[in-house]
Amino acid sequence: MANPPMKPLIALNLKTYKESLGKKGMELTQIASEVSLLTGIRIIVAPQHVDLREAVQLHSDVYAQHMDPHAEGAHTGAMTADQIKSCGGRGTLLNHSEHRMEEQGIAQAITILKDTGLECMLCTKDTAESEAYAKYEPTFITVEPPELIGRGVSVSTAKPELVSATVEAVAKVNKTPVLCGAGVSNASDVKRAVELGAQGVLLASAFIKSPDPKKLLTEMAEAIG
Numbered sequence: 001m002a003n004p005p006m007k008p009l010i011a012l013n014l015k016t017y018k019e020s021l022g023k024k025g026m027e028l029t030q031i032a033s034e035v036s037l038l039t040g041i042r043i044i045v046a047p048q049h050v051d052l053r054e055a056v057q058l059h060s061d062v063y064a065q066h067m068d069p070h071a072e073g074a075h076t077g078a079m080t081a082d083q084i085k086s087c088g089g090r091g092t093l094l095n096h097s098e099h100r101m102e103e104q105g106i107a108q109a110i111t112i113l114k115d116t117g118l119e120c121m122l123c124t125k126d127t128a129e130s131e132a133y134a135k136y137e138p139t140f141i142t143v144e145p146p147e148l149i150g151r152g153v154s155v156s157t158a159k160p161e162l163v164s165a166t167v168e169a170v171a172k173v174n175k176t177p178v179l180c181g182a183g184v185s186n187a188s189d190v191k192r193a194v195e196l197g198a199q200g201v202l203l204a205s206a207f208i209k210s211p212d213p214k215k216l217l218t219e220m221a222e223a224i225g
Contacts (some may be wrong), residue, residue, distance in 0.1 A: 009200035039221035055087035069108035091119025134173035144181040167197035
């Protein structure tokens with residue numbers, strides 16, 4: 001019997017804004033947990049690293065924002081898969097446009113994550129990079145044109161062909177689900193992304209800086225529920 005299709009999901013990158021640090025970040029994490037339970041939509045939260053351990057007490061679907069391709073040992077300042085797992089994290093973002101990595105490091109990190117039993121949301125800048133990195137079989141690929149990040153204009157509106165082309169290109173390699181990010185700001189952006197074939201979205205500032213983040217997130221989740 002075939003597995004049912006995966007529901008679209010929403011991933012929230014809390015970055016390092018003052019509005020998402022400490023108590024404020026935990027309030028946003030709690031909102032994500034409540035909206036996920038209310039709507040049945042998977043919502044991943046990537047809090048600031050100092051808040052990881054506290055965040056997992058509020059929400060069962062917490063990612064780190066980055067991981068270095070190292071095992072345990074003498075790697076001062078590194079974020080390792082073991083650290084993420086020990087905090088109770090479920091996975092990590094990788095190769096975000098604000099924290100790019102070399103391909104060798106990406107391949108090593110994904111292998112370590114798999115061995116550790118953690119998920120990986122690999123960020124890419126375009127269709128070509130998405131297709132090239134699909135062979136490493138991350139849990140998700142999220143295509144984000146760097147020039148649109150934080151601009152308030154969604155990739156699903158500004159570059160819809162990029163989303164659909166990436167979905168098609170990755171599908172030729174394997175079944176890695178493709179999400180999209182950059183400029184995702186409202187429920188219409190999320191709905192359009194899914195219509196273009198994406199399995200969900202990754203967003204940051206629109207949620208973090210919203211005057212009513214729970215209302216915004218609920219509308220987004222309901223748009224794909």
